[in-house]
Amino acid sequence: MNNRNRFVGKAPKIKKKQRAVEGATDKDIITLCTQCALCCKGFFFSCVRVDRRKKKKIEKLGMPTHKITHADYALNQPCSGLSGEACTIYAARPEKCVEYHCLIAMQVMVGIINLKHGEKIISDVKKQIQWFSKQTQLMPIKNGERLNPYDFMHAYLKKARSLNKKGKLSKYDNTYAIRVFEYLKIIDRYFRKTGLIGKYATFIKQIR
Numbered sequence: 001m002n003n004r005n006r007f008v009g010k011a012p013k014i015k016k017k018q019r020a021v022e023g024a025t026d027k028d029i030i031t032l033c034t035q036c037a038l039c040c041k042g043f044f045f046s047c048v049r050v051d052r053r054k055k056k057k058i059e060k061l062g063m064p065t066h067k068i069t070h071a072d073y074a075l076n077q078p079c080s081g082l083s084g085e086a087c088t089i090y091a092a093r094p095e096k097c098v099e100y101h102c103l104i105a106m107q108v109m110v111g112i113i114n115l116k117h118g119e120k121i122i123s124d125v126k127k128q129i130q131w132f133s134k135q136t137q138l139m140p141i142k143n144g145e146r147l148n149p150y151d152f153m154h155a156y157l158k159k160a161r162s163l164n165k166k167g168k169l170s171k172y173d174n175t176y177a178i179r180v181f182e183y184l185k186i187i188d189r190y191f192r193k194t195g196l197i198g199k200y201a202t203f204i205k206q207i208r
């Protein structure tokens with residue numbers, strides 16, 4: 001079986017015991033993540049939630065947060081704490097960053113794939129999303145800032161679906177929406193379950 005097919009479906013839960021048995025180390029994950037950092041660049045998330053108890057500490061490090069609920073704040077993505085592929089506030093990073101492991105990292109952690117294989121997938125995915133990275137230059141500006149790739153992807157698919165309902169989807173937008181949907185599929189397959197595939201699958205089926 002091609003190992004990549006294993007990414008389809010629900011990601012496995014990682015039990016400490018299992019991780020120890022499989023022999024994956026924190027070093028492996030650090031090695032993988034420091035070559036990647038895609039999850040800090042706004043490709044898969046709008047923002048990162050920051051607990052209000054950690055807010056002051058993070059702001060003291062020069063990273064502004066904004067309020068999202070009465071108790072929580074968030075760091076915008078791409079994250080201002082990222083330098084190259086490294087987190088400059090690693091020891092003080094929000095809990096959500098500590099907890100998050102993408103589906104590839106989880107597969108390495110439980111030993112379904114080894115580090116080398118994980119690195120190869122990240123390198124392939126980076127090539128695949130190159131097209132989407134270029135789109136960030138063309139993205140509309142909201143409140144003085146460009147939308148990050150994840151927000152753009154969501155906003156664009158929503159708009160295209162609505163245009164299609166009204167029979168106003170241009171040929172250009174038709175092709176573009178299919179490509180954007182392919183990007184969403186990459187996120188869901190390798191990085192996180194967004195819950196958006198079902199939302200747009202029927203629309204994409206209609207325009208293919």
Ligand code: SF4
Nearest residue numbers: 033036037038039102
């Ligand atoms: S996307 Fe995955 S491999 Fe890349 S930095 Fe984030 S957790 Fe690590």
Ligand code: SF4
Nearest residue numbers: 040079081082087097
């Ligand atoms: S705080 Fe660090 S780990 Fe969290 S999103 Fe920013 S750069 Fe990434």
